[in-house]
Amino acid sequence: MTTVDLRSDTVTRPTPAMREAMLAAPLGDDVFGDDPTVNALQQRIAELTGKEAALFMPSGTQSNLCGILAHCGRGDEYIVGQLAHTYRYEGGGAAVFGSVQPQPLLQDATGRMAIADIAAAIKPDDPHFARSRLLCLENTWNGHVMPEAYLAEATALARLRGLATHLDGARVFNAAVASAAPGQGALARLREIADHFDSLSVCFSKGLGAPVGSALCGSGELIAAARRVRKMAGGGLRQAGLLAAAALHALDHHVERLADDHALAQRLAQGLAGIEGLTVRSAQTNIVFVDVADGQGPALLDHLQACGVLATGLIGLRFVTHLDVDAAGIDHAIACTRDFLARHAHGRLVRTLPSAGVH
Template identity: 55%
Template sequence: MIDLRSDTVTQPTEAMRKAMANAPVGDDVYGDDPSVNRLQQRAAEMLGFEDALFTTSGTQANLLALMSHCDRGDEYICGQQAHNYKYEAGGAAVLGSIQPQPIANNLDGTLPLDQVVAAIKPNDIHFPRTKLLSLENTIGGKVLPQSYLAEAQQLAFYHGLKIHLDGARIANAAVAQGLKIADIAQHFDSVSVCLSKGLCAPVGSLLLGDEHFISRARRWRKMLGGGMRQAGILAAAAEIALTEQVERLADDHANAAALAAGLAEIDELAAGIEVHTNMVFVQISPELMPSLVETLYEQGILISAAKQLRLVTHKDVSSADVQLVVNVCKAFFSRLP
């Protein structure tokens, strides 16, 4: 199957499978798994932080960040479309007793900084304590400009807030701008990085910050059931994801651009296509959606369809696959009355 539902479906590379089979391991809860320790040290150096923590998922990494920056009754400011607000089961509120303060995202994914300032609560017993500003990059495939990140960092510093980045796809943002990941990460007190999306690791995310922050996060991780034992088997693949799969993301971006260009040749779709990094969004009539999904499935193509189509390119989608998807879509629309 050509699976365009998400880059979470990527298969680990052969190098990852070999590394997993041969990884030296220990007990990571005791802190003596050499493969985990090497991954964490290498990630911290690569992104410019004091320390790093290997976690089971991006959701866990973000939750650990929120719980490590904030105490019970505190508040974090984020976007209405932020993953750690909208798509992570309310973990901050349920498990951390932390109140989210969402703000509507601009069309480019940024948060209007004047509204961020207005949302910061005064030092008054009637209000939760605003402790954290949380951004996401990429968000909906969109890259936040470096100049905006610098402004957000300055705002957070001026108002005494910490600033966290949900960097699930920070590597895509870096590649799209011709930057190093550290160039983006430098604007934040903490960053989460997902290794199991476009970077192809089978499991795992990283949380990065200073030593005190990571020490708090490690304790929360244990409490939340995230303390793993011989986790080096997973860390071995995660290290390859971080060191060998980042530059390859440019291929995914090129395939997404080619997919968007091909679909734009279809009159019924041309006006409703957006492409950002490795994601193509397509507006389509709701009445046609079920039959298009079924037609694509019959041709061995899986897509994600809700209010719009989101087509995600990744390592396991080739340029030939992209052309096949375009051809099937053209044939589908050509048969419409």
């Protein structure tokens, strides 16, 4: 049975062309700064985001950690969404390793913190309070693209109040593809998004399909500080050009094709919509959330797995499309889900019939 893996866009395997690029990559020792492929990647992504410099990292979690600790010192705080990845899903790294306090705020259904709440959370210069130093946003958030007007207003407020700004851009390429103006191109849109922020973390191992890697982009001074943090965090790599070559290949070949993933997510959402017992929360990019009635989510996950379809169920069922999924796989996932809900609906109907009428 062919597995349709919709757990995440991190599960992709390198394409044959990506593997060839990795094998052909010239290598050095990146801890000494002389891996030419890593250096080429760092220069390329810095240029694409309009920043002075960039630093290749093993993971987005480490990239965000190094960014936050490069901006903030002990006793400082960063303002962040209550459900943002940098606060909720990265092990409390900034607090644990850097004594940097998060100030989490409520988010709406699309991941946005209210501008008034951000303003109210910025502390006065008083020894009673942690020093407010940084505003962290995330784009995309659960598949939702942050609107341009919101990015502009939130970061303008931060600058006005003396805060730096950081973007967790784990899926910022998805955001760029989804929000690019007609004829603009995703990389031009990426630059517009990045221009709002002092630093951003971009991921190569999600939608772009590289096996490993993220990059922190920012000023030369910030990246120098982040390099020191990366060393302390164990992120210094040796012949990392093998991995950087995959990321370079992804930048050349896998950005605009993210539109295919978005189309498949819409195909999935439309196929699941209207099935009794399901509530589909379709997002704008490559992630679809589904709520299942009567607490049947875990049973549906088990049924899908038996059919060769993998998904996750931490915050409702989550399905993520990527370059290793095709239309046939999406249609199979829809059919399996429909089959499960049809059986469940039939059982519910039988249980509600009068006992005398059941034969």
